[in-house]
Amino acid sequence: MDIAFLLGLLLAFGSLYAAITIEHASLAALFLPGPMVLVFGGTIAVGIASAxxxxxxxxxxALPRAVKGDRRTAAAMIDEVVVYAEKARTEGLLSLEQLVPDAADPFIKQSLQSIADGTDADELRTVLEDAISSTAARNRTAAKFFSTLGGYAPTVGIIGTVVSLTHVLEQLDNPDTLGPMIASAFVATLWGLLSANFLWLPIGNRLQRLGELELERMTLVMEGMLAVQAGAPPHHVGERLQALVADAPKAKTERPAPQLVEAA
Incomplete structure (x- = not known):
């Protein structure tokens, strides 16, 4: 599990709690049911209405993915693709069908099955590019939804504050209660800003980043499987994929070192 998301939220809310404690403010005064229901309920409602x-x-x-992250990286896929290249090189492309049930990645499974079925290179590239485009669209939709909530939340919070201040103006004849009522009125604005910057926008940006990493991994797999289908040597496949990933480790399959022949 990638702890970046949970660690970031913990530090963010921890900083908020520290600020409240330092200022000797009342934590209970922030958890008012009315403003929280309006901000969270209203934000989600208008988010759904806009999509x-x-x-x-x-x-x-997509929420579980945002929490767990994705430990599969493009660099980690290189050695796996090289193994497929070795098997195809020694036993033929049809032998790759035996590996389809053991493939954990659905995209790799689709690639192996297509190659084993005899799909030609141009058609295979088209099929894999369509799968990548479909995945990209799905990832953009999820990320955009939460980013949209982050845009609505502060405005919904302001609406809650305006509603509360309207009620405050009705109580001008009772000045003893004006202070607490005004303080409560701004709780809605606080939750609007807080939810936007501590929840919705981080989730949206995280899903966007995870989507970019997934597309990078899928693109690498596509290029690797096309090279496998073309019969490229395993070490060439590894070198080709390493060139596509900046932080890729050195592949296990290496070009054999040239033999030095001593002069007689």
Whole structure:
């Protein structure tokens, strides 16, 4: 699990708690049901209204991914693709069908099955590029939904504050209660800003970044599997994929060192 998300939220809310404690403010005064219901409920409601039900469900399904992250990297896929190149080189392309059930990555599984089925290079590239485009669109939808919530939340918070201040103006004949009521009125604005910058925007940006990493990995796999289908030597496949990833480790399959022949 990538702890960046949970660690970041813990530090953010910890900083908020520290600020409240240093200022000797009341933590309970911030957890008012009315403003919180309006901010969170209203933000999610207008977010759904600005998209579709399918978009909202897609965003909800992406939440576990935002929390867990994705430990699969493009660099980690190089050795796996090189293994496929070795098997195809020694046993033929049809032998790759035996590896389809053991492939954990759905994209690799699709690539292996297509190669084993005899799909030609141009058609295979088209099929894999379509899969990449579909994944990119799905990732953008989820990330955009939460980023949209981050844009709505502060405004919804201001609406809650205006509603509360309207009620405050009705109580001008009771000055003893004006102070607490005004303080409570700004809680909605606080939760609007807090939810936007501590939750919605970080989730949206994180999903966007995870989507970029996934597309990078899928692109590397596509280029590698096309090289496998073309019958490229395993060490050439490894070198080709290493060139596509800046932080890629050296592949296990290496070009054999030239033999030095001593002069007689």
């Amino acid at each position: 579709t039900i399918r978009d909202a469900l897609s965003a909800v399904r």
